Amino acid sequence: QVQLQQSGLGLLKPSQTLSLTCAISGDSVSSISSSWHWIRQSPSRGLEWLGRTYLRSKWYDDYAESVKGRMTINPETAKNYFTLRLRSVTPEDTAVYFCASGLGDSGVFDSWGQGTLVTVSS
């Protein structure tokens, strides 16, 4: 069973960059049969898929339109984790952020991290 452990700072000011890490145990970020996702949840927007990274013949990433251009998801193969960076945050980015593993390329999230509350406030 895959386990995901999140870490990162949860209090930011507007315009700063959000950085979160998701450490993987029980699988490899380099697995060609898995994918690695970030999802957030807020009262105003509900559950919102943000993006993913995965390795097939090469590394790929996809992002939701709502964060495209501001978000980067990167694998760290040597330490078996993946990261989220979200630039130029606003109060609208306040949410609980989850990392999750995906079943292959399906977009089904079979394991989740514990969640990190991120608050953006001046």
Place this chain on the structure above:
Amino acid sequence: EIVMTQSPDTLSVSPGERATLSCRATQSVSSNLAWYQQKPGQAPRLLIYDASTRATGIPARFSGSGSGTEFTLTISSLQSEDFALYYCQQYNKWPALTFGGGTKVEIK
């Protein structure tokens, strides 16, 4: 964007009774539909994927059905640990995966 609408918002059910939750998509998602359970302070947990396949370790009292735009999650005999929030999610359209707004199953 495919909008997922769940109904009802809240379902009041007595322990041992059946619960039926609905999820509707604004366009066909084929069978690319998952259901998750979430309890307060926890991450969602995968229950069902491909509309009707139970995830590993999920009890047989949970079942899913439907295809296209109409889906149902049925809990055949509610146990105390089943009172929670339930979300549907479509994964048919990339990179625009979307979730429903949730149905709260509460004790009657």
